[in-house]
Amino acid sequence: MSAQALDxxxxxxxxxxxxxxFYCRALGMRVGERPPLPFPGHWLYDAGGRPCLHxxxxxxxxxxxxxxxxxxSGEGSVDHFAFTAGGFEETASRxxxxxxxxxxxxxxxxxxxxxxxDGPEGVRVEVNVFDRPFTAPSAPAEGPRA
Numbered sequence: 001m002s003a004q005a006l007d008x009x010x011x012x013x014x015x016x017x018x019x020x021x022f023y024c025r026a027l028g029m030r031v032g033e034r035p036p037l038p039f040p041g042h043w044l045y046d047a048g049g050r051p052c053l054h055x056x057x058x059x060x061x062x063x064x065x066x067x068x069x070x071x072x073s074g075e076g077s078v079d080h081f082a083f084t085a086g087g088f089e090e091t092a093s094r095x096x097x098x099x100x101x102x103x104x105x106x107x108x109x110x111x112x113x114x115x116x117x118d119g120p121e122g123v124r125v126e127v128n129v130f131d132r133p134f135t136a137p138s139a140p141a142e143g144p145r146a
Contacts, residue, residue, distance in 0.1 A: 006082070007082040008082050009078060010055075010126075011055050011079070012056055014059075027044075029046060034054075035109050039063075061079065070103050079124060080124035080125060081126070082125075082128055088129040091127055095115065
């Protein structure tokens with residue numbers, strides 16, 4: 001497995017709506033579709049239609065992370081960065097052979113298999129392998145901006 005592309009960054013927030021509004025105003029991003037995840041948040045899409053900035057409620061996300069066996073990285077606002085890759089089992093095996101503890105997760109509604117692991121500096125890394133491309137419904141040309 002080699003990383004194919006940077007997929008997204010997750011920002012943790014104590015006020016997800018204020019964060020959403022800020023990035024929409026500052027960067028012209030649009031709020032878009034988000035799979036049903038077990039914590040509140042927003043996915044913000046760039047001009048190319050990619051959901052590249054994810055925002056999550058800090059406390060609820062951290063509780064979720066603990067519940068699936070991930071460490072909570074502290075008070076920082078950037079929780080993780082994510083790459084897309086191919087070959088889920090190959091990727092998981094490579095990490096495990098390298099002695100890197102991995103947490104597996106699935107989001108069936110999005111056809112998504114995920115691997116999480118921590119880098120040596122404490123930043124979490126997420127690897128996403130999709131069964132099918134995730135495509136959000138197209139927004140109108142002058143669609144709503146938060």
